[in-house]
Amino acid sequence: MAKKKVDLGSNELIIVGTAHISKKSRDEVRETIEDFGPDIIGVELDKGRYENIVDKDAWKNKDIYKVIKEGKSHMFLASVMLSNFQKRLGEELGTTPGAEMIEAINLAGEEKEIALLDRDINITFNRAWKNMSLKEKLKILYSIMFSFLEDGEKVDEEMIEKIKEEDMLTSMLEELAEEIPNVKGTLIDERDAYIAGRIKETLNGKEGKRMVAVVGAGHMSGIVSNLERHVDIRELESVPKKRSYLKYAMWGIPLLFISLLVWGFYAHGSEVTLTMLKRWFLINGTLSAIGALFALCHPISALVAFVVAPFTSLNPTVAAGWFAGLSEAYVRRPKVKDFEDLSNIRSTFDLWRNKITRTLLVVAFANLGSTIGTLVAFPYLASLI
DSSP: OEEEEEEETTEEEEEEEEOTTOHHHHHHHHHHHHHHOOSEEEESOOHHHHHHHHOTTGGGGOOHHHHHHTTOHHHHHHHHHHHHHHHHHHHHHTSOTTHHHHHHHHHHTTTSEEEEOSOOHHHHHHHHHHHSOHHHHHHHHHIIIIITTOTTOOOOHHHHHHHHHSOHHHHHHHHHTTTOHHHHIIIIIHHHHHHHHHHHHHHTTOTTOEEEEEEEGGGHHHHHHHTTSOOOHHHHTSOOOOOOHHHHHHHHHHHHHHHHHHHHHHHHOHHHHHHHHHHHHHHHHHHHHHHHHHTTOOHHHHHHHHHHHHHHTTOTTOOHHHHHHHHHHHHTOOOHHHHHGGGGOOSHHHHHHSHHHHHHHHHHHHHHHHHHHHHHHHHHHHHTO
8 A cells, every 4th residue: 555645735635545455455544544633534436436335225226217318327337347346356355345445434433524535437437438439439348348247257366466556447447548548538647636636625725634535546646746736626527528420420310311201202102102111110120129139128128119219210319228228127127136236246147137237238239229220221221212
């Protein structure tokens, strides 16, 4: 574990760098707090992760309908997988993931102020997603689906020793940094700056206060360097609007569809136009339903995907998977046990066995099927003219 004392005017700060699954880190956090006697204890958590730590039933209160409606299925699924990967590493080391954060929170009690230093994880994911190219997004999805959840995969000793020395997330991201530089910039560099900004904001106007900040070891040097410069926290909390050519292309789909129908009617009459409409519904709806069935959905959910896909493909503001997923969540209502079992997902097959993650897979694969259906249908419709 690394530790650094920093003087901030009349305030004193000790930054404690930890490994999030190290028993030794937990012990050293306790010793530092007891020896230094801080007024404020800062932890590398946002509000959501803090509530998950102090409220063990937080998963049970998750509104799966809201997750789907807000289009956060992929982020929720990614959070579940990353959390379980960390838990598995913790089991290899015989400790609880985030034990040093729990220790810091417990030592704060009611007498010391707790400062949440990290940026909201949803903002971080959104900023990362917005800044990534399509190629980088595919690499991230591949890593999540096949690297983190390979059946029977064991954590080797080299990985464990590396993680003992630094923050797990930082360790993984540094390995991906060369291929996915925008991920590193958002998840490491920006967070270093944000945490430094939050430390200064917390101490602002509080003369003579002592603070211990518990952060991942990989963030330490970045935080220290950012303490010496101005950090605009509000800018780092915003999600930049990036011009999306894909979005423009999506709005082009209904225009192209109408153009083909008009052309078909003008060139060959109503019979060909009706044939084009039938083929559009059949191709788009069938492939979306097949995608939903690949996620082992209920037959009603597959039927919903079949019916709505031809319409949602012509409206970029909605998606077939949303309707299929909401149907799946309604027909096969998740139970408390399903939320509790989110922390026990270990393999790709577990994603299909759990009602919550299976519902999210229904959303993803129904959307994928509808997209493929659109790409297949247009050349076929054009061939009829």
